Amino acid sequence: MFEFASPMLAWWAALVVPIILIYIIKVRLRRQPVSTLLFWNQLFDEKKPRAWWQQLRHWLSLLLQLAFVLLLVGALVDPLWSWQKNSQRRIVLLLDNSASMKATDAGGQTRLHLAKEVAKGLARSLRPGDEMSLVSTGGQSVVHVGLTNHARLLIDGIADCPATDAPSALLEAIATAERLLKDRVEKSEIILLTDGCIEDFERIRSNPLIKIYGIGKALENIAITRYQVRRSVMDSIGYQVLVEVTNNGLDEAKTKLEISLEERLVDVVPMSLKAGESQTRILDHTSATGGRLVAKIDSNDALSTDDYAVSILPQRAPLPVTLVSKGSLFLKSVLESMPLVALTITDQAPESAPKGGLLVLDREIPSSLPRGRVLVLDPQNSTDYWTVGENLEQPLVARVEKDSPLTQHIRLDNVLFPGAKQLTFSKPIEALIRDPFDSPMLAKMKRTGGDVWILTCSLEQSDLPLRIAFPVLIKNAVEWFQGNEGQLRPVVPTGSLASFLIPTEELDSFSTFATSFPPTQTEVDEKKVGLNSNDDAKESAEAVESDSTVPQRRDLRVNSPSGRNSAISVQGDLAMIGPILECGIWTVAPDIDIKSKRAETADSTSKKEDVTRVDAQIGKVDYRWAFASNLTNHSESDLKPRGELLPADSLSVVSLGGRAIWFYLSLIGLWLLVIEWWLYQRRVVG
Amino acid sequence: MSLFDSEFLKKLEYLSLVSRRVFRGRLLAQRRTKQLGGGIEFADHREYTPGDDLRYLDWNVYARYGDLLLKRFQEEEDLHVYLLLDISRSMDSGSPNKFDYARRIAAALAYIALADLDRVCIMAYADRPLEVLPLTRGKDRVLSILNFLENLKPAGTATDLATVSKSLVNRAQRTGLVVIISDLYDQQGFRGGVDILRHRRFEPHVIQIHTLEEANPSLLGDVELDEMETGQRRKITVTERKIKQYRQLFVEFLSSIETYCKTYSLSCTRSTTDLPFDELIMRMMRASGIQS
Numbered sequence: 006m007f008e009f010a011s012p013m014l015a016w017w018a019a020l021v022v023p024i025i026l027i028y029i030i031k032v033r034l035r036r037q038p039v040s041t042l043l044f045w046n047q048l049f050d051e052k053k054p055r056a057w058w059q060q061l062r063h064w065l066s067l068l069l070q071l072a073f074v075l076l077l078v079g080a081l082v083d084p085l086w087s088w089q090k091n092s093q094r095r096i097v098l099l100l101d102n103s104a105s106m107k108a109t110d111a112g113g114q115t116r117l118h119l120a121k122e123v124a125k126g127l128a129r130s131l132r133p134g135d136e137m138s139l140v141s142t143g144g145q146s147v148v149h150v151g152l153t154n155h156a157r158l159l160i161d162g163i164a165d166c167p168a169t170d171a172p173s174a175l176l177e178a179i180a181t182a183e184r185l186l187k188d189r190v191e192k193s194e195i196i197l198l199t200d201g202c203i204e205d206f207e208r209i210r211s212n213p214l215i216k217i218y219g220i221g222k223a224l225e226n227i228a229i230t231r232y233q234v235r236r237s238v239m240d241s242i243g244y245q246v247l248v249e250v251t252n253n254g255l256d257e258a259k260t261k262l263e264i265s266l267e268e269r270l271v272d273v274v275p276m277s278l279k280a281g282e283s284q285t286r287i288l289d290h291t292s293a294t295g296g297r298l299v300a301k302i303d304s305n306d307a308l309s310t311d312d313y314a315v316s317i318l319p320q321r322a323p324l325p326v327t328l329v330s331k332g333s334l335f336l337k338s339v340l341e342s343m344p345l346v347a348l349t350i351t352d353q354a355p356e357s358a359p360k361g362g363l364l365v366l367d368r369e370i371p372s373s374l375p376r377g378r379v380l381v382l383d384p385q386n387s388t389d390y391w392t393v394g395e396n397l398e399q400p401l402v403a404r405v406e407k408d409s410p411l412t413q414h415i416r417l418d419n420v421l422f423p424g425a426k427q428l429t430f431s432k433p434i435e436a437l438i439r440d441p442f443d444s445p446m447l448a449k450m451k452r453t454g455g456d457v458w459i460l461t462c463s464l465e466q467s468d469l470p471l472r473i474a475f476p477v478l479i480k481n482a483v484e485w486f487q488g489n490e491g492q493l494r495p496v497v498p499t500g501s502l503a504s505f506l507i508p509t510e511e512l513d514s515f516s517t518f519a520t521s522f523p524p525t526q527t528e529v530d531e532k533k534v535g536l537n538s539n540d541d542a543k544e545s546a547e548a549v550e551s552d553s554t555v556p557q558r559r560d561l562r563v564n565s566p567s568g569r570n571s572a573i574s575v576q577g578d579l580a581m582i583g584p585i586l587e588c589g590i591w592t593v594a595p596d597i598d599i600k601s602k603r604a605e606t607a608d609s610t611s612k613k614e615d616v617t618r619v620d621a622q623i624g625k626v627d628y629r630w631a632f633a634s635n636l637t638n639h640s641e642s643d644l645k646p647r648g649e650l651l652p653a654d655s656l657s658v659v660s661l662g663g664r665a666i667w668f669y670l671s672l673i674g675l676w677l678l679v680i681e682w683w684l685y686q687r688r689v690v691g
Numbered sequence: 692m693s694l695f696d697s698e699f700l701k702k703l704e705y706l707s708l709v710s711r712r713v714f715r716g717r718l719l720a721q722r723r724t725k726q727l728g729g730g731i732e733f734a735d736h737r738e739y740t741p742g743d744d745l746r747y748l749d750w751n752v753y754a755r756y757g758d759l760l761l762k763r764f765q766e767e768e769d770l771h772v773y774l775l776l777d778i779s780r781s782m783d784s785g786s787p788n789k790f791d792y793a794r795r796i797a798a799a800l801a802y803i804a805l806a807d808l809d810r811v812c813i814m815a816y817a818d819r820p821l822e823v824l825p826l827t828r829g830k831d832r833v834l835s836i837l838n839f840l841e842n843l844k845p846a847g848t849a850t851d852l853a854t855v856s857k858s859l860v861n862r863a864q865r866t867g868l869v870v871i872i873s874d875l876y877d878q879q880g881f882r883g884g885v886d887i888l889r890h891r892r893f894e895p896h897v898i899q900i901h902t903l904e905e906a907n908p909s910l911l912g913d914v915e916l917d918e919m920e921t922g923q924r925r926k927i928t929v930t931e932r933k934i935k936q937y938r939q940l941f942v943e944f945l946s947s948i949e950t951y952c953k954t955y956s957l958s959c960t961r962s963t964t965d966l967p968f969d970e971l972i973m974r975m976m977r978a979s980g981i982q983s
Binding site for chain 1: 781782784785789874876878901902905908910912913914915916917918919920921923924925926927933936937940941944
């Protein structure tokens, strides 16, 4: 049953001989003169030896000493169970560090902490020849420690394995483990330490290589399992919040759902959820400013990560609109009634549309159409983009493009557009409303300087301004010009990749700003000694810039909600970030050391304006450069194991509580030594 | 260094002054005896009986009330101080030595008594009186007392205060103050001896001295104890528990001495040998000052 790793060391058992000899020639009694024996006589005459074992007390001392020596020798020869000797095990330990492992179990410890303790015990029990690897499964499969026999390395790796807010990527981790073990499958095993809150449980359990050990007990949990925010399609400053709350407990639960925007409470929804029930709420509210929108449920359950969800509500910036008109009351009223329009009225057409805004031209159009986004109503004269012809013979609306956002929600069938003229375009257009002869009555045109929207219809002669379709038509046009910006910023579920559309204009202005400064002293020095590794990259970047067909390469810095940051390099405008392992607001920033540039040139008056602008931006969370991430995962929020799990305690038994036999023998020996010392050296036994 | 060096003598002088100035002789000397006689301090009246000395008749009372009353006065006389010094072998132990310590205390008390014109007798004893310095008076006798004490050696095979007390009461011409300086490790018990003195109207004062080692022994393990006084031996195994019990027993022994003395209104002083002897004397003086 037993074999010994170092049988030669059994010679140390010969130590028992001198111990017995020393015992036999035990030290003679010391003689001690005292003034009187009065008290000693009283003391010893009162209580005479009563028990038989007291007669054998010295023998017990000898036995304890001999047992100590034999146990020590036993530890030195290092006994092994026969199965330990025969099996040179290779283990891949899959440590589940997904979000559900952050649940606080009985005893106030997280499941991950308990799993780590078990894992450390397993690492300590490694025998010579055994190998173990550590792979974490939270969000993605990460090999923390490759196959090794070094227990300390494994224990450090286990201790450093971080908790994540992501769901378990178990299949990926199993594939990694199998790859690690593929060269020798026999005597290999994959040990999964998990709480059982995993998908595909049966499939995983059917794998003969895997043993699943359970951590923690089934716990009740109320969670936010779906959360998205979007701007309302009907209201330019409105927004809709979609929230799903699930009760994963066994009893009915009551809670309150609180919605707050930038820490101001927006809504409180009381909810009553039956066991296992999910309730979805769509909440409508308005805000032009946008910001950080938080949903929180009032629940004191085991897992707090899913009691909280965050999203970014895009800001709706006012659109500067310049109306050039001799006095169209209907048009003016419609534009003024739109909440996000900053209207300016003039009778002289400017050379271009306001920056980032819209120019509305009524009737009189300059021969050279102004640059920028232009909305044209009832053009009376020709321009470089079209020629105005005769009035249409039958200005009746015959066909409306239903799929275009410019004509959505309007009904104009068989409506007359009196005064509508025949327009001949010099550039391709998309006709949205046509007369029976297919002549365009409403069209949109794409051009380099800015898109153009043209409606040929006399507002004075027709009843169009009196119809409900008119304000809707203008609203559609304004929103089309405004674009989709600020409509929806999807919340990224943890564990997935975040596709982040870089605000390129902003990034380019940052880059221009940064490169407009003279180089710092460090950069100059680096250049001198040729240490600036970015030189080549810059040169190649310049080359790329000159070639417009190749997307520009951008260096970005991604900051996680917990403050960790990492650098990424992106080709083009779309950055793929992740997998996302933390809940909260992630920010992306251009990897430009603006602060140091600003510090070096703060006194330069020529840059004063730029410096002021950058100062305002530094240290501020710009939600255009951010995205939100939440757990919102049914599987992780349901804190009940999906199937039968092996108890983690049994893993401790297999590994003898995480220690080798020699350790326990030494421990028992030490105990015996302490007992002997306490009883005899401290003279407890008289 | 001799037992009574110049430093010691200086301390004696100091103690003598303190006893006179501060305590006004309340410790030993200048004490009024309880006998009534021919003193000058009025005590009380008694009825006249034929044959009484007419000089002491209170004529004022007779003139006022017509009663014949005789005035009584408190008689003043010297106090006899008997110092019973235990010189058994049990006293020859510890550091500082218990025997030397006892002799210094005896010397100090004798000096104070002689300075206050009292009579002093020193009886060194073990199982019986071994050396006796008869009653003596006058400060000029100090040196002979110191010589006597210096020449004493530990002796005897046991301690028996009862026998010594009997011997003292038989020898003493008059009653007086008896100061017992001993460790009181009396095999027969010290109470019998003190009782004899009490019954014979002596005023016993007990000074029990012991060493720190005796109160808190540092023995541990298997030892053979050798009693210095009797030569008796005992093999024992001393454990922590036994040490605790010993300490408890010793505390009980000391408190029994105190209880006994309190019961019979006797002065009692306990001390370890590490306490300077002059401190002990001062402590006794203070205690006496409070009592008288």
